[in-house]
Amino acid sequence: MKHNPETGAPDFFVFARNFLHSYLGNVRQCSPATIAAYRLSIECFLTFLADEMHRPRTTVTFDGCTRDTVKAWIDWMNTTKKYAPRTVTLRLTALRSFLAFSAADDLTLVATSQAVADVKPPRITTSPIDYLSPDHTRTLLSAFADTTVKSRRNHMMLIVLYDTAARVSELTALTCSDIHLGLPAQVRIRGKGNKTRIVPITTRTTDHLHAFLAELHLGEEGSDHPLFYTHHHGQISKLSTDSVSLILNRAAKIARQEYPAFFDRIHPHLLRKTKAMDLYQEGIPLPIIMRLLGHTNALTTEAFYAFATIDMMRQAITGATPTPDAPHLTDAQLDTLYSLR
Secondary structure, three states: OOEOOOOOOEOHHHHHHHHHHHHHHHHOOOOHHHHHHHHHHHHHHHHHHHHOOOOOHHHOOHHHOOHHHHHHHHHHHHHOOOOOHHHHHHHHHHHHHHHHHHHHHOHHHHHHHHHHHOOOOOOOOOOOOOOOOHHHHHHHHOOOOOOOHHHHHHHHHHHHHHHHOOOHHHHHOOEHHHEEOOOOOEEEEEOHHHOEEEEEOOHHHHHHHHHHHHHHOOOOOOOOOEOOEEEEOOEEEEOOHHHHHHHHHHHHHHHHOOOOOOOOOOOHHHHHHHHHHHHHHOOOOHHHHHHHHOOOOHHHHHHHHOOOOHHHHHHHHHHHOOOOOOOOOOHHHHHHHHOOO
């Protein structure tokens, strides 16, 4: 029953349950992480209503989702909770999506949804991304030079993490069946929204994987055995994302012995950014980088990488600056240049 039997008003929590479990899970087939993010956003709004507006959860209705209330919620997240702008934007986007879903199912909620639709999220300032220099990257990837099996596993894991530009959750989900070492060598990655992409790998990575599979996965090629695993209570289990972060920071500690100015603390996403920037600096077009990263929206890639380093700008300015002995353009060339739009 979607409506309150006494008042006839749409039941906020029935719609919320349908939105989170039926719509996001079954219709849109969102990942558990995405559904959890939407749930946390709606819970954040309910917490604000209870703590600041003194409205217990049992009394919450869609009438509380006014434009002024949502603006006050944003101010509360900014000032009281001190959430990052991206977190505030995510929370607002989730609430908007929920209200739009509810309005599509009940015409009496259209005005409520529209009133909130154009509430502005906080401005997100764009700044150059952090990434490793080539020397730092090489030192980090070669940090585990021991002869132990665990060291060789960690070495291989960092190489794959960089060369595929995979998210850490995508890396830990890799199985032996995702590795194809025939020509052309490639890795199959299952990304956000259960979308699969194929990422080519370099010859050196291919050679490393041949040796790695022969040593630790002999006879398991093409199976669903985790590519990077550990033993837990005598059982084989895939590495956790926290384990990957710990291994990466151990590698950074080793790299810091050679480069004291190395990042104090790094995270797996830094290698993803570094790979993308390395490709960008080599002149790889953004649409190709977008596909490598698994970005379904080109704006995601452009907002992240559409800037030039000082060296790239210097090269561009130098190339565009005319020199005294530069050849004069012909009339035909000038006509072509002026006609460009």
